[in-house]
Amino acid sequence: MTRKSGDASRSTIRDVAARAGVSASTVSRVLGGVYPVSAATRGSVMRAVRELDYVADARAKAIAGAGTPTLAFVLEDITGPSFAHMAHGVEREATRLGHLCLVCSTEGDVRNELEFVEMMRSQRAAAVILVGGTADTPAYRERTQRMADSLASVGSRLVLCGRPPLDPGAPVTVIEYDNEGGAHTLVTHVLAQGHRRVLFLGGRADHTTALGRERGYLAAHRARGLTPDPSLVLHGDFTRDAGHRLMHQALVDGLEFSAVVAATDMVAAGALTALHEAGLKVPDDVSLAGYDDIPFARDLHPALTTVHVPYEELGRLAVRTALEHTPGTPDEHLLLGTHVVVRDSVGPGAVTA
Amino acid sequence: MTRKSGDASRSTIRDVAARAGVSASTVSRVLGGVYPVSAATRGSVMRAVRELDYVADARAKAIAGAGTPTLAFVLEDITGPSFAHMAHGVEREATRLGHLCLVCSTEGDVRNELEFVEMMRSQRAAAVILVGGTADTPAYRERTQRMADSLASVGSRLVLCGRPPLDPGAPVTVIEYDNEGGAHTLVTHVLAQGHRRVLFLGGRADHTTALGRERGYLAAHRARGLTPDPSLVLHGDFTRDAGHRLMHQALVDGLEFSAVVAATDMVAAGALTALHEAGLKVPDDVSLAGYDDIPFARDLHPALTTVHVPYEELGRLAVRTALEHTPGTPDEHLLLGTHVVVRDSVGPGAVTA
DNA sequence: TTGAAAGCGCTAACAT
DNA sequence: ATGTTAGCGCTTTCAA
Numbered sequence: 201m202t203r204k205s206g207d208a209s210r211s212t213i214r215d216v217a218a219r220a221g222v223s224a225s226t227v228s229r230v231l232g233g234v235y236p237v238s239a240a241t242r243g244s245v246m247r248a249v250r251e252l253d254y255v256a257d258a259r260a261k262a263i264a265g266a267g268t269p270t271l272a273f274v275l276e277d278i279t280g281p282s283f284a285h286m287a288h289g290v291e292r293e294a295t296r297l298g299h300l301c302l303v304c305s306t307e308g309d310v311r312n313e314l315e316f317v318e319m320m321r322s323q324r325a326a327a328v329i330l331v332g333g334t335a336d337t338p339a340y341r342e343r344t345q346r347m348a349d350s351l352a353s354v355g356s357r358l359v360l361c362g363r364p365p366l367d368p369g370a371p372v373t374v375i376e377y378d379n380e381g382g383a384h385t386l387v388t389h390v391l392a393q394g395h396r397r398v399l400f401l402g403g404r405a406d407h408t409t410a411l412g413r414e415r416g417y418l419a420a421h422r423a424r425g426l427t428p429d430p431s432l433v434l435h436g437d438f439t440r441d442a443g444h445r446l447m448h449q450a451l452v453d454g455l456e457f458s459a460v461v462a463a464t465d466m467v468a469a470g471a472l473t474a475l476h477e478a479g480l481k482v483p484d485d486v487s488l489a490g491y492d493d494i495p496f497a498r499d500l501h502p503a504l505t506t507v508h509v510p511y512e513e514l515g516r517l518a519v520r521t522a523l524e525h526t527p528g529t530p531d532e533h534l535l536l537g538t539h540v541v542v543r544d545s546v547g548p549g550a551v552t553a
Numbered sequence: 554m555t556r557k558s559g560d561a562s563r564s565t566i567r568d569v570a571a572r573a574g575v576s577a578s579t580v581s582r583v584l585g586g587v588y589p590v591s592a593a594t595r596g597s598v599m600r601a602v603r604e605l606d607y608v609a610d611a612r613a614k615a616i617a618g619a620g621t622p623t624l625a626f627v628l629e630d631i632t633g634p635s636f637a638h639m640a641h642g643v644e645r646e647a648t649r650l651g652h653l654c655l656v657c658s659t660e661g662d663v664r665n666e667l668e669f670v671e672m673m674r675s676q677r678a679a680a681v682i683l684v685g686g687t688a689d690t691p692a693y694r695e696r697t698q699r700m701a702d703s704l705a706s707v708g709s710r711l712v713l714c715g716r717p718p719l720d721p722g723a724p725v726t727v728i729e730y731d732n733e734g735g736a737h738t739l740v741t742h743v744l745a746q747g748h749r750r751v752l753f754l755g756g757r758a759d760h761t762t763a764l765g766r767e768r769g770y771l772a773a774h775r776a777r778g779l780t781p782d783p784s785l786v787l788h789g790d791f792t793r794d795a796g797h798r799l800m801h802q803a804l805v806d807g808l809e810f811s812a813v814v815a816a817t818d819m820v821a822a823g824a825l826t827a828l829h830e831a832g833l834k835v836p837d838d839v840s841l842a843g844y845d846d847i848p849f850a851r852d853l854h855p856a857l858t859t860v861h862v863p864y865e866e867l868g869r870l871a872v873r874t875a876l877e878h879t880p881g882t883p884d885e886h887l888l889l890g891t892h893v894v895v896r897d898s899v900g901p902g903a904v905t906a
Numbered sequence: 907t908t909g910a911a912a913g914c915g916c917t918a919a920c921a922t
Numbered sequence: 923a924t925g926t927t928a929g930c931g932c933t934t935t936c937a938a
Contacts, residue, residue, distance in 0.1 A: 210677070210707045212915055223925045228917060238923060253706055258675040259615040260915035263930050267612070267916095268672065277641065284637050288630065291658050295665075300672070303656050305644050312648075319621065319653070322611040324563070353606055354563045440848055469852035476854055495793055499822035501829055501854040565931055576909045581933060591907060613931035616914050620932095 211252040219248035231256060232266075262324075271519065272302040272320045273361075274313055275331040280438070281466070281494040282511050286331050286361060289515025297523055299326060310343070317347045321354050327373075327522040329359040331515070333409030336364050348372045357525055361518040362511075364408045365533055373525055374533045375518045379409055382507040382538035383416025384423075386489055387461055389505075389540055391424055395459040395487060395549035397432060399450060401471055402442050403463030405435040410463050413491060417461060432457060436467075443470025451478050458486060458549040465490035465497050465506055472500055472545075483547030493541050502544035509538050564605040572601035584609060585619075615677075624872065625655040625673045626714075627666055628684040633791070634819070634847040635864050639684050639714060642868025650876055652679060663696070670700045674707050680726075680875040682712040684868070686762030689717050701725045710878055714871040715864075717761045718886055726878055727886045728871045732762055735860040735891035736769025737776075739842055740814055742858075742893055744777055748812040748840060748902035750785060752803060754824055755795050756816030758788040763816050766844060770814060785810060789820075796823025804831050811839060811902040818843035818850050818859055825853055825898075836900030846894050855897035862891050 217224045222241060229235040230245040237245075248254070261267040271294045275283045287303070294301045302325065306312040313330070320328045328351055334340060345366050348358040352371040360366075365374040390398055400417050403410025414433065421428045434450060436442035443462055447470065450457070460475075462468035468490030475482055482488050482502055490497060493508035514536060521532050570577045575594060582588040583598040590598075601607070614620040624647045628636045640656070647654045655678065659665040666683070673681045681704060687693060698719050701711040705724040713719075718727040743751055753770050756763025767786065774781045787803060789795035796815055800823065803810075813828075815821035821843030828835055835841050835855055843850060846861035867889060874885050 210915095213917095214915080224915090225917080225926080226924060229924085232917085236923065241923075253703055255671065255675040255707070257616065257677060257915055258672070259612045259620070259677065260930090261675075261917075262612040263610065263616055263914095263932085264916040265918080265930070278631065278644065279634075279637050279641050281632075281634075284632050287656075288632050288658065291631065291656055292660075295657065300676075301656050303640075303644055303654050304648065305641065307645075318608065319611070322608040322614075323653075324610060324612065350606055354608070440852060466848075469849060472854070473852045473856070495819075496822060496849050499793060499826045499853065501825070503826070566933095567931080577932080578910080578934080579908060582908085585933080589907065594907080610931055613914090614933080616916085616930095617932040618914070618934080 210257070211254050213254075213256065216245065216248045216252055216254050219252065220244040268298065268300050269326045270300045270302060270323060271327050271329070271523075272304065272316070272323075272325045273329040273331055274304045274306060274316055276306055276308050278303070278305060281496075282464070282492050282509065283332055285511035286515040289512035290329060290331070290361075290519055291515075292512075293516040293519040297519065299523070314343070314347070317351065321351055321356060324354060325356050327357040327359055327519070329361050329518050329522065330363055331361045332363060333407050333412075334363055335404070335406040336408045336411075337406070341366055345370050352527075355527075357522045359518050359522045361514055362409070370531070372531055373518070373522045374531075375514055375521060375536070376534065377509050377514060377536040378538055379412025380416040380419065382491065382509070382540070383413040383461070384420045385416075385540050386491070386505075386507050387417045387420035388423070389542070390459050390461060390487060390489060390546055391420060391426070393459075393487065393546060393548045396426070397429065397457040397459070399455070399457040399460040400433045401446050401450075401460050401462045402434070402436045402438060402467035404437050410435070410438075413463055431455070438464050438466060440466045440470035443467035444474045445470070447471035447474035448477070451475075459546065460486060460488045462488070462490050465492045465494045465504060468504055468506070469496070469500060472504075483545055487546040487549060489546055497541075498543070500545070505543045505546045506541055507538050508541050510536055563610070564607050566607075566609065569598065569601045569605055569607050572605065573597040621651065621653050622679045623653045623655060623676060624680050624682070624876070625657065625669070625676075625678045626682040626684055627657045627659060627669055629659055629661050631656070631658055634849075635817070635845050635862065636685060638864035639868040642865035643682060643684070643714075643872055644868075646869040646872035650872065652876070667696070667700070670704065674704055674709060677707060678709050680710040680712055680872070682714050682871050682875065683716055684714045685716060686760050686765075687716055688757070688759040689761045689764075690759070694719055698723050705880075708880075710875045712871050712875045714867055715762070723884070725884055726871070726875045727884075728867055728874060728889070729887065730862050730867060730889040731891055732765025733769040733772065735844065735862070735893070736766040736814070737773045738769075738893050739844070739858075739860050740770045740773035741776065742895070743812050743814060743840060743842060743899055744773060744779070746812075746840065746899060746901045749779070750782065750810040750812075752808070752810040752813040753786045754799050754803075754813050754815045755787070755789045755791060755820035757790050763788070763791075766816055784808070791817050791819060793819045793823035796820035797827045798823070800824035800827035801830070812899065813839060813841045815841070815843050818845045818847045818857060821857055821859070822849070822853060825857075836898055840899040840902060842899055850894075851896070853898070858896045858899045859894055860891050861894050863889055
């Protein structure tokens, strides 16, 4: 038992003042730092602070004008590797800039997002960062536009990180990366190996991240004068289980293909296992590529060819850009590049399907 | 451009009151919910609220006694899969119980931890959850005991989640899982396959998580009347890179072993790749096991035998237990069980080394 | 059912 | 250099 002051009997600045024989303002000044205070006064105040184990109530400071600023980020599930990396970038940069960092997992439920954003509005968070792709419906745009406006009205800022921009004029900071470009380059690489029937695997059918990558897949084909078979695009979600299930099903269905481009590395991992289970060798029998370049990609066997996305940088930039934003200034929209990481999972394919 | 009220001109409860032609208290009561207010009054207040797009300042509410409670969790790096799962559990349960959730990554620097805990004390967070193992030094115990006391003194609660308990009497809630037991069972399984020279790979030498697992490794040997060769324990850290590097070095050094037990699945993943690179087959030439049972473990090739840890549950319990704690009540200490997941990476070993 | 007034814990302008 | 006095935006007695 080492507890000093009685439990939960938080002492206030006035207790400290009384104990030190000075006024509350003096205590505030001593603790504040830079204001001129005599050494003697400072001494007795500090002693009182120590004896009482006093810490100023941050909420009271906040409301009085001082106080640590806060920033929030919202994602579907911190458990996804790319989410985790963005979150890490956000947290690091926020901390570096002296902000407290609130999180919320929506579990994919929009109502959670709405509710949380409203909460952040009342918290007067400096910025709210929506992390990760979404279904880009009119309802989404309208809803998000509203969030942007209502945050702006209390001096806060909405940030879309890895999420598509709204209509021009919305008070939003957007930090994206090039889903389409990355997929384009990746699929071009695959096609260059001679593959002609390339499966696109996983990702929610209505999800901007999946759609962007799919657009790249399509564009790469077209750029070569190829028209991909529509039955070669299989949707699901972004999990390893979806990859496993879809791949297994494709095999059972006797779908013809010589290469697989997965919507994410997670999907690719599941697909790889399904391929192995079917006795297929990668890349000898089937080539496989992923997207995201999560750390594990190197340890799949064969090591996974994939697209590297600067997730952490994305998170950092989201924070920095949002906090630097000056109202009245044009809204920022950044698009970060990606690059293909060639490893061992894509090999030559017969040109004749 | 849809912004309604002038930018950043947050309206206050008084603005709403004025607009609705009532007093501030009435507005407060209407918004508060359960207090009796006439339908007419409620109507005009709500309209004013809507027109002004008013949200009560959460900080002001907090200081006035109402206000959403807050909870914080601290971890080294959200990017680690097991951390991410604990974080997810924490966040879910906190949200479920109506709490806001603050995060902090320490990046392994104790000063960040100290600073953040002090911050949380001033935020009057309901609880602060320290997530993940650590070096269990006297300095650590003293420091942490101090955090526990100082949090308790403001009515907050320190929680150790996946981290060793302090000396009895410290005002702390502890939720652990059985590192030693899990490793014991796992290594027993490996030894039962006939392996006699089992490498223990990775983990920081001074880290409780690694040490607990190592103790289980040792105990399993002793239980069979075996004395493991001390040169078979190789420390590093918990990353896949460490696993790769250590495994590679062990191979170069010509260390003799027929099985490898990695401190974590991440380490195992790196080790597996190093093994493959050396042309060794798992489990034919060398058996390999991990610890944590992260989702990817299934997709390594061969699928990794490992120990399942209920990380998410751990996080959830940490929150629930902490928030349910009543001062004066005995301090909780939970120890969750683990179980071995047998997959394909451990095979029979020659009994003669 | 509603309003006036006090107070939450702090900071800051305004005196001395 | 230090104390006094107002607030900050909200809730909550206490009266009416």
